[in-house]
Amino acid sequence: MKQLQFVLLLFTIFPTITFSQQLTLEGRVVNEQDEALLGAHIHINNRFVLAGENGSYRIGALKEGEHRINVSYIGFRTLDTLISLAEDTVVNFKLKEDAAALEEVFINSHARRRSSENIEKVNKKYLQEQFSGSLATSLERLPGVNASEIGAGASKPIIRGIGFNRVAVTENGIKQEGQQWGADHGLEIDAFSVEDIEIIKGVGAIEHGSDAIGGVIKIINDRVPGEGLSGEVIGLTKSVNNTLTASTNLALRNKRFFYKIKATGSEFGDYSVPTDTIVYLNRNVPIFNNRLKNTAGKEINLYGQVGYLGEHYKGSLSISNVYFKSGFFPGAHGIPSTNRVQDDGDQRNIEYPFQRVNHLKLINKNEWFFHNFKLEAILGFQNNHRQEWSRFHTHYTGQLAPAVNPDLELNFDLNTYDAQVKFTKDFIENHTTSIGVQTQLQDNTISGYNFLLPEYARVNQGIYATHSYRVSKNINLNAGARLDLSKIKIESFYDSNLYEYLIGNGSTTATATDYATRSEQTTRNFSNVNVMAGALFNFHKNWDFSINTGTSFRLPTAIELGANGIHHGSFRHERGDSNLDPEKGYVLDTKLNYRKNDLKASLSPYLYYFENYIFLNPSGRFSILPHAGQVYQFTQSEALLTGVEFDFYTAFAEKWHTQFTFEYLYNRQVTSDKSRNFPLPFTPPVNGFLEIGYDFSHKSKTFKNTEIFANSTFAFQQERVAQNEEITPGYQVFGGGLRTNIEIANFKAAINLQVSNIFNTKYFNHTNFYRALEIPEMGRNIQLMVKIPIK
Structure with missing residues (x-):
């Protein structure tokens, strides 16, 4: 009750003084042909309006x-400029088409920051150019x-x-909810359907709540398209696993209404690795033909949206469905066996064991x-249905195969309902x-012949307030609180x-009951208050500095509270603790930016401290479950x-450009026993990325915006490892490619050809799920993407 009173009191102290009308700014927003740009965004100070039907606006x-x-x-x-007002003024804005490659990739790369938040912004063009198989890997070249x-x-x-559950991913304001607690579970979002992304690092939990303790990835998929029919068709192929992908994005706008249809279909085979043997559980497991057996898969994604744009209203209804199926390498599931990894002569089939997931999502914004x-109201519904299939097997006598779906090992069916209002x-x-x-409601049901995650129902409710104050044109302050x-x-x-x-193997009744009680009925109530504050200083026309500090939190998941069983995906017996408290973190995040003409640089030091970080700790005792190994306790x-x-x-030098990113990270547990102060698991090593490119053939009528580039990704040895992790050697791999736009008569196409790991280097990624099996990263890959615009 005291926490609630605290937040309510905080809300009441915000200024509530209204002001009388003084000066008015109005006009039109048009293109270079003087055609109205309906729905153009006009921001002035901290206010925002949309251009009306004839491009008109009034503030x-x-x-x-x-x-x-x-x-x-x-x-x-x-267009980012300053206007001096002494009386009611009419200003018309004429926008130019965006043809600059840099501005198409890095949104507002030269504009001054307007918020103290540490934000990276990229758009669809960047994601397509950097596409490497999934949304998360396509963002890896961004710092941090x-x-x-x-x-x-x-x-x-x-x-x-x-x-995992410490990074929130949202789409049009709704947080993506799946089984993201698992290292072997992907993010069910179609990278080709994404329009824009904002990545918030540091203090992100005030507006987004639990799971934003590490940051927020905001996907924006409700941009208003231009009038008429527009879109693109994309074809993609990759040599490393013989990928064949086709995707289309279509948009139609007729004055007030707009419609979008997006679809992606992809199929890929077993991927190649630069090795013929791996070592798992002290056994040599052969890799035949340098192909990782049963890593083939397929993906089918559909997306539809209908929207309406009025003078004072913008609304959209979106529905999407992501279907993904892929195999698990047999040597990574259960006890290693040479027979299970024998070449079957088919690189595209999906055998047992495999995973299948379907994510249905509806969003009304x-x-x-x-x-x-401004008033914003969002409703959302998600169904995440995840299955893991493996030939029925039992580690102890007496267990019979289910009558229905006897090979269904794990089945999770999660429904999530969201409602939120923001003023x-x-x-x-x-x-x-x-x-x-x-408000968020969740219900998760389970089935299958194995047990890992219990059934649960969860209710999350949050109320927050943020306030920003523009002290001057060079100083912005902001603060917030959340309950x-x-x-x-x-x-x-x-x-x-x-x-x-x-009991039949001689265990006591107490021990047998303890192990057989895979999950106890548990009801927990949590409450948490968070605060934050930040400041942005534009202290020079080319320099700015921001500092943010505050608290963040994360609620324990059902797996952390109630798990008790063998997790084949993580190769161990995992056990929850129903008495865990919410994670509480304190964050200090800073960023120094420099911009001048075609030069942009930033430096971001940060510090996180957690009072009670949740992690899996080796208990020092071995499980009596068959083939279970050591018990890992949350x-x-x-x-x-x-x-x-x-x-x-x-x-x-007119035609050259270069990009360089670098990341250094240090972390550790802090316990009373200093000998137990291990680093946190899945910690990336010191790493970086360097690319240099050359633009040529500017005068060509057929080839436009042609660029050749070469790049290198490197990482130092990661010897600061968590318990049960292996030291990962450092590496450096090289790549390169060519991008160009072809125009022949009325035909246009964008070509993106690139090669990664040119020298087929054998190296390991410390954050890869398969790292524990000594499985290296993919070998040489030649990727071709062709994009044909539709207008």
Whole structure:
């Protein structure tokens, strides 16, 4: 109750003074042909309006003096300028089509920052150019971003060494909810359907709640398309696993209404690795023909959206479905066996064991815009249905195969319902306050002949407020607070077959009951308060500096509270603790930016401290379950994480450009026993990326914006490893390619040809799911993408 009173009191102290109308700015937003740009975004100070049907806009209640204005529209260069007002003024804005390659890839790369948040912004063109099999791996060249991969098409993002349930991924305001707790579970989002992405590092939990302790990846898929029919058709092929992918994005806009249809189909075979043997559980496992058996897969994704754009309203209804099926390398599931990895002569078939996941998502987003306030309401529904299939096997006598789907080992069916409202208002000049309320309901059911995750139901509720104050044109301040209330109910699960097996092998009744009680019925209530504050200083026309500090949190998952069984995906017996508390973190994040002409550089030092970081700790005792090994217990301890990111881009000598990113990260557990202060698991090593490119044939009528490039990715040896992790040697791999746009009469196409790991180097990625099996990264890969625009 005290926490609730605290937040309510915080809301009441925000300014509530209204102001009378003073000066008015109005006009039109058009293109170079003087055609109206309906739905153009006009930002002035902290206020926002949309251009009407004839491109007109009107903003009232402005004070005399200088104001910063930002006008943007998809496909056009953003206009960022200052306007001095002494009386009611009419200003018309004419936007130019965006033809600059850099601005197409890095949004607002030269514009001054308007928020203290540490944000990286990329758009669809960047994702397509950097596509490497999944959304998470396509973001790895951004500073501080890595990926945890399993196979060739599934991965999840890691931000500053923090991943899994500690990175929130949202689409149009709705948090993606699946079985993201598992290292062998990917992120079920179609990378080809993504329009824009914002990556928030540091303080991200105020608006996004639990799971944002490491950062937020915001996917924006409701951009208003241009009038008429537009879109693209994409074809992709990869040599490393014989990928064949086709994707199409179509958009139709007719004045107020707009429609989008997106579809992607992909099929790939077993991928090649530069080795013929791996070592797992002290056994040599052969890799025949340098192909990792049963890593083939397929993906079918569909997306539809209908939207409406009015003078004061923008709304959209989106529905998407992602289907993914891929095999598990047989040597990574259960006990290693040479017979199971024998070449079957078919590189594209999917045999047991395999995973199959279907993610259905509906999002209804509504926004009302007025002169000095905005109201946003979002409703969402998700169904994540994940299955793991393996030929029925039992580790103890007495267990019979299910009558239905006898080879279904694990089945998780998660339903998530979301509702949220956000109100934003300019109460007085240069002061903007947002207040939001969020509710989420979850229900997860299970089946299958094995047990790992219990059934559970969860309710999460949050209320938050943020306030920003533009002190001057060079200084912005912001602050926020959030209260979360959550309840989780975990169902019990008792394995009578296991009990009889253990009793028959001489275990005591108490021991047999303890192991056979795979999950106890548990009800937990959680509450948490978070605060944050930040400042942005534009202290020079080319320099800015931001600092953010605050708290963040994460609620324990059902797997951490109630697991008790063999997790084949992680090769161990995992056991939860129903008494775990929510993770609580403290963050200090800074960023120094420099921009001048075609040079951009940033330096980002940061520090995280966790009071009670949750991790799997080797218990020192062996499980009595057959083939289980050591028991790993979910536990908590203090933890420290710090590091620095560096990003540099420049164009020089007219046709050359280069990009360099570098990341250093250090972390460790903090316990009373210093000998147990191990690093946190899945910690990326010191790593970096360097690319240099050359632009040529500017005068060619057929080939336009042609670029050749060469790059290198490197990592130092990771010898600071968590318990049960292997030291990972350092590496350096090289790549290169060519990008060009072809125009022949009315035919246009964008060609992107690139080669990665040119020298077929054998190396290991410390954050890869298969690292524990000594399976190296993929071998040489030649990738060709062809994109044909539709207008």
